[in-house]
Amino acid sequence: MTRELRVVDASRPEEVFVALREALTAGGAAVVPRSAPSGTRSMPEPGAAPEPWPSAGERVAQNVALVIETSGSTGVPKRVALSADALLASAAASASALGGQGQWLLALPAHYVAGAQVLVRSLAAETEPILYGGGHFEAERFASLAQELDHDLRFTSLVPVQLARLVEAAEAGSRTVADALRRFDGILVGGQALSTQLRERAEAIGARIVSTYGSSETAGGCVYDRVPIGTAVVRTVDGQLEISGPMLAEGYLGEPDRTAAAFHEADDARWYRTGDLGSVDDAGRVTVLGRVDNVIISGGEKVLLDAVERAVREHPGLHEAVVVAAEDARWGQVPVVVVEVSGEATSSATLETLRRAVRERLGRAAAPARIVEVDRLPRLNSGKPDRVVLARLAAALEA
Template sequence: MARELRALPVPTRPAEVLALLPTLAAALAGDGPALLPVTDQEPGLPAALGVDRPVDDRIALVIGTSGSTGAPKGALLSSDAIKASAMATHARLGGPGTWLLAMSARYIGGLQVLIRSLLADNEPVVADLTDGFRAENFTKAALAALEAPGRHYTALVPTQLTRLMADDRSLAALRGFDAIVLGGAAMPEALRQRVEDAGVNAIPSYGMSETASGCVYDGVPLDGVDIRLSDGRIDIRGPMLADGYRNFDGESPFVDGWFHTSDLGRWLDDGRLEVIGRIDDVINTGGVKVAPLLVERALTAVDGVTDACVVGLPHAEWGQIVAAAVVAEPQPNEARLREAVREAAGRAAVPKLIRFLPALPLLGPGKVDRAALRKALG
């Protein structure tokens, strides 16, 4: 059977975001059309993903990609997959609670805040994002959320958490949450240490639209999730997997119940999964493969460095060179940065080019726009 697919414009004002809840509930229950969340900055996405064509009646949500690596495609999420993700998250965190939405519901990380609230029958609190993410708006919303009885949760990306940690009132509010799910990008080691020292319970998560949000919390898969490594590549199996893609003609990464990701990982000695970057981002310099995330971790461990991104740039002799964009205040000596990388990741990983930037270019919820960065560094 077929089901209508309808675009769901995602607003930024709290009252308008809360008004989406009945429509989301109907989509999950099968009483309304399947939904494709979009913002007013994506006028072409509904047509690209074919809102004029129906989807299978199992599908409740179609989550569009940024399209940064080609034509946009959409992850097809069934109601069962979405609910499985939400329930597994609550089981891991200690039960349902009041959620604060502090990111756009256009992306699965923000959308799941609303869905978890629906399943818990708790109205979420929504931060005002009309003028973008601001610490004062987050703090106001956080104080309102913390007044509710029971447990309290929110979801952030590392750049948001870094900004909030620098504001005393926001930091005090952060301490009130039972858990802060951190997704969208890797959590820098320096940030992890800062939140631990400050008494903030931030839990790094790993997942994507294809897994209906995070499915691995602090290196440990959620209940019902299986992880295997195939030549270092992360494969995922579980009830929250998407049914596949819309508007995708390539070889499907969904095979025999497994989702073959484009990410590399390794098992730590304590049995936790460590994600070390995307396969496409690995830098081959002089015949040695370098994982950018390991270099970024070494850089952000240096005092003063708040963010870093490492990419490979073409080079006639080496094939590629390691290039780093660093956000720091005050700026450390470049020799100190290179020595930190040499000690942590080896000689081949030492950046041959380091450039200091006021901020990293972002694409989507906390993800660095590596293509834009390559152009800026090249």
């Protein structure tokens, strides 16, 4: 059996919410939340127009309730098919880990899996979510909406840059924002690595922070504060993290080869190869080191650019910096820090201080060769930095 696909404008989260309710409870069409074109790269060839999708009358398997469209670091779009069972299993595991079901403030776009899952959790809890809506993220607006939450348990889901803006506003003296941070019983933070420094600053204000790890293929976060939630299991195979559990996606629509490469059966379970390097200790705690495809060899030494980026973001003024690879005649490749124009981040003193801090933490080869400023950090439709374009921009500016 099959069901239709329904594209819903993600800038109207209230419509996505209604469509998801129908998909999960009434056998309605599978939901495809789609963002408006942003001008960022979403296909392999720069400037190429994406093919219309879905086509009129296109259908998916009956169990598929949500399709998340993503663009990875290679720019090749993925259409991740999630079943109703996977979405609800993820929501149940999250509620168990957080101490119960509650009311949510949606501050992420509904076409992100984390944003869609805020709506799914709200449906599972039978609570009405508070919707931030469109426009740039503003700390005072977020704080005002947080006051509208009236359930005994209150939650939200953020990316690190949003949390940073809230913390900065609270530290600058905004009592409203500080009270809002303390009002939540849990603030999930994922999408990118959360620095220890930012977490400590948020917790010093009184925020209850929960770092999450997961992806569209796992129906969002399935590891909270390094511990798998619900019945999720995480293991390593040849240094790469693999995840098993009821929250796994069905696969990628129309791409059986890609699905087979990412999902496989082993040890009486179905596993998802995450593409992330990491480790799992004897107590089951998960450590994520970085992407398998985001490693360079500099002067004969292996350098994990994700680790360099985490270290760089702990430096004042660089919490949104991105680290990419650049060709180097002497070392082969070197890490380069890319930041938006700020006026003072690229001073020679800043670079030397940064190089020293990274070198002491990760070794000589990891020390950034330079800091490059751009007018704006290009982003993928997922909201993550477009590292391919950033590497090209950095190379062009250096040339």
